[in-house]
């Protein structure tokens with residue numbers, strides 16, 4: 128039996144069916160327009176599928192209610208994507224007659240990396256994405272962390288570099304991490320799309336320093352066993368050694384463990400699943416939901432290498 | 435049957451026996467000197483107790499290995515308290531012939547507040563102590579968070595206030611949160627013990643701003659359902675409204691939930707267990723350990739109000 132997966136993003140919804148990284152089918156991109164229009168097109172995609180889905184998983188942009196026991200489960204809160212505020216992202220899919228699970232896009236990506244990617248040998252994994260926005264997902268012992276709502280790690284404050292006079296783009300905080308170091312912030316600083324900047328452009332050094340500061344803070348607060356940096360901006364592979372270099376300085380040897388000193392190369396890593404982490408995470412959310420629903424499903428050992 | 439508890443601190447070990455907040459007995463302070471001397475005195479305390487202990491719990495200063503499945507469980511790492519580096523804090527208590535559990539002092543305090551104090555109505559609680567150092571403990575669904583080693587939240591970086599020229603006291607980072615805003619940092623700034631400063635001294639405003647910055651970062655990263663601020667410095671009760679005021683500004687309404695806006699007074703709170711949180715948390719660690727050891731113990735409902 129097959130599972131359905133949606134990575135719900137601000138520019139596109141990525142939909143797929145399947146059962147894991149080696150069986151991901153019909154991967155389809157549907158543009159994010161008005162909620163009705165987009166959600167109807169997504170529903171059509173799944174209804175056009177020949178066989179019924181065992182369960183559907185959604186990794187969504189936020190803020191969104193990720194608490195399965197809440198009456199507002201799957202409902203978006205106020206979001207800068209105005210038309211999507213208060214939209215219930217589960218309701219339209221009741222038509223599929225299968226259990227539906229929702230979590231944040233970054234928790235989904237973290238989960239996929241934990242189960243099938245960069246984290247199969249650890250018990251906790253942090254996934255930070257640096258793209259249009261900056262966001263983080265954290266998985267401990269197989270469970271994505273939520274708390275009050277869910278983390279919004281992109282909005283932590285970093286210490287401004289002395290030479291940096293850029294105001295920052297966050298509509299709420301101005302110069303929080305996302306305001307200073309997202310893809311659009313990079314672009315606003317230099318007036319060129321970041322993908323077109325040469326790797327020796329001086330902005331990368333500033334960028335790496337802010338990201339390293341954020342990594343240090345996240346390590347001090349969460350102490351993850353592995354730290355995955357993903358998202359469009361991190362396709363600049365030269366950022367990895369730069370970030371590790373500044374991170375080493377930030378940590379200053381305070382936590383005297385090999386992973387945070389000599390072994391930083393295998394600690395701060397790119398996603399193993401590339402840009403499929405989000406949709407694969409959604410798939411795994413569906414599989415977990417099916418397990419919870421106590422029906423005939425693949426055994427847990429089959430789903431994860433952590434046991 | 436009774437449990438043993440140790441709050442192992444840099445200046446004193448607080449020892450007690452009992453079964454909970456209403457049954458905490460023989461609370462005794464033993465000064466922290468050389469490891470042998472202190473640990474022998476603590477062992478004597480428990481051996482002088484008439485009946486055998488069901489289990490012993492220790493909430494310790496760190497960094498310490500808190501992983502029960504590690505061969506180095508209960509061993510201190512390199513610590514600024516030089517003589518204590520690499521000391522095994524469990525080994526001497528094998529003489530008591532009972533299971534021994536160890537966690538950090540702040541995780542123990544967080545656990546006690548979660549089980550018996552300020553967090554009985556929530557599923558996740560963050561405890562930040564502002565004392566000689568600054569440290570944090572985080573409990574989710576009844577389990578203290580560890581990760582790679584354990585969090586070191588006191589060392590996150592805050593953004594320096596423009597008017598602030600104080601270098602900071604952290605031997606590793608200089609002006610991290612602990613470097614700028616611990617009790618000793620306060621004292622170094624003004625040349626007077628913080629407990630003797632009037633509540634209208636201008637330093638409190640600076641102090642409150644740094645703590646509010648840290649609270650905002652911790653909320654963005656952990657999204658706790660309740661936030662407890664404890665430790666000696668927080669005995670200055672006027673800090674609570676000041677911190678909430680600046681925290682509201684830091685958050686800027688980004689996460690639009692009542693607890694983070696209108697209900698901040700019941701979100702950022704003092705410990706309900708006062709300075710007994712640490713030793714009570716150690717007691718609860720002992721009770722959990724006993725439960726794990728599958729013996730005849732009080733039922734779980736008896737231990738916690740969360741079920």
Ligand SMILES: Nc1ncnc2c1ncn2[C@@H]1O[C@H](COP(=O)(O)OP(=O)(O)O)[C@@H](O)[C@H]1O
Pocket residue numbers: 136137138257258259260309310311314320321322323358359360361362363
């Ligand atoms: N190869 C690249 N190098 C640098 N920046 C990139 C690259 N590819 C995309 N980006 C930037 O990343 C951002 C898009 O992030 P991405 O993770 O792809 O999507 P989203 O965050 O919208 O889901 C844009 O700001 C874009 O300019």
Ligand SMILES: Nc1ncnc2c1ncn2[C@@H]1O[C@H](COP(=O)(O)OP(=O)(O)O)[C@@H](O)[C@H]1O
Pocket residue numbers: 443444445564565566567616617618621627628629630665666667668669670
């Ligand atoms: N009432 C008070 N007001 C302000 N600061 C205090 C007060 N009591 C203690 N402190 C400060 O708190 C620090 C001690 O913190 P405490 O939590 O009591 O112990 P420790 O952190 O060593 O376990 C010292 O720097 C002390 O000056």
Ligand SMILES: [Zn+2]
Pocket residue numbers: 281282297298299300301303304305306
């Ligand atoms: Zn922001």
Ligand SMILES: [Zn+2]
Pocket residue numbers: 588589604605606607608610611612613
């Ligand atoms: Zn520090």
